[in-house]
Amino acid sequence: MAETPAAILRVEDLHKRFGGVVATDGVSLAVARGEVHALIGPNGAGKTTLVHQLSGALRPDRGRVAFDGTDVTAMAFHDRVRIGLARSYQITSIFRKFSVLENMVLPVQARSGSSLSFWRPRAAEAALFDEARRVLAAVGLAGREGVAAGTLAHGEQRQLEVGLALATNPRLLLLDEPMAGMGPEDSERMIGLVAGLKGSISVLLVEHDMDAVFRLADRISVLVSGRVIASGPPAAIRANEEVKRAYLGEEVAA
């Protein structure tokens, strides 16, 4: 398989079970290069568990994950990040005691050489800080560099959350509910951010905000009880009877 595969991510027949609970039940999925692919589904459908398996935080029981033609099923979490597969978290996971700038320096540092350096002050590495500032500006946090991350407003913390993943320079970004808990204004900013990624990198977007999903997604997959029940362009998903029954109907009605 020397030729570049059309799909940046290909998931085949993924299974994961926790005791008696089947969290992932034969998921197959493909994310095309450059697209925003939304993954929707009711609470408890197994979306986050799937993201854990794609990112490498969890090992599947069975099945295969291929990233850009490479089988990464057994690859360590941090190694996947190095080859361009990064994720963000639904529950904000930042370095709360560190300054915003220091947060953002870390992912830049991770991809710029070894950190087994014990003597030279990191502060002397201007390139790291320049790049961190650039990403901070891109996610709308310019001017907040010196603030302790834990004291940022909720929306800003979410921007930093996504920014940390973005700063790893991914080719595929797994975004786990980036708009979680956001007000309309913050959501709008996040939608703009994700829309801006379109074309340059591929995105798998897990999101509950249907307005955001239908505005951003090139294709949508619907996960219910650990299975993908439908996958296709937004119009097709909107029209799909099974999806309406399982999920969309209740949301739209609500």
Next chain:
Amino acid sequence: MRRWTLLAVLALAVAFPLVARPLGWEFYVGFASRIMIYALAASSLNLILGYGGMLSFGHAAFVGAGAYVVGILMAEGVASAWVSWPLAVAAAGALAAAVGAVSLRTRGVYFIMITLAFAQMIYYIAVGMKAYGGEEGLNLPARSSVGFGLDLKDDATFYYVVLGVLIAALYAMHRLARARFGRVIEAIRENETRMEAIGFATHRYKLVCFALGGAVAGLSGALLANQNSYVNPNLLYWTQSGSLMIMVILGGVGALYGGLLGAIALLVLEEVFSVYTIHWQLGVGAILLAIVLYAPQGLAGLLARRRDG
């Protein structure tokens, strides 16, 4: 301000043996050396526990390993510090790497228990070394030789060597904390999962940190063997690990001078209280309790607060 305090403390430390002799305080020169050796041991634990966030409860094993390397080499006729001290560092570092490689697969209370178990195993190995005194330990016929016309038998000379080693170690820690590696281990302490998620092989960095701490502990052990002219398994006993941990907590977890302040506090308290009662540990315990409850940043935190306030 801070710079002046540091220089004043340094000047006092350098001048101390010079004024101690005419005043007849020779005993305190040895006592000060002991404090500085424990300060080095506690600082090496602080690297693991404070900077790296790993609750290791077996640190005495690495101190003891360093002490035994010096003791055994001395018994075998190798007295040069230039040979035995680096070997003590290497042996303790290698031991820590091995212990860490296994222990770091676990977390939380399991990590505490497994490091404790390893340390006790190593303690029993020391007890079982009949050729080197077994339970009784081993008397060192002399202190290590350093050359350059210096004789460590002289307490003031030994004091200066220990002072030099301690200053070098603290300066190295100061550098390390600001270098890439130090920033990484502190970030791992804050949020290990996220560090993995942004591409760091967190396990590797923790292991390096653990081994480094063990290596420095080995150096403190080498000094301790010289200080006591004696090594025995008690150096490796788990209560020694507990004492080092108390020093770190008293002094300031994750603070550069935490190990130093804690060693001064604990050993001075021990010295003072034991004049009045054999139950000196009760007094130390009460003070430790007060620190944990009211000054969780330890003495280093109290000093910093006073400076800012």
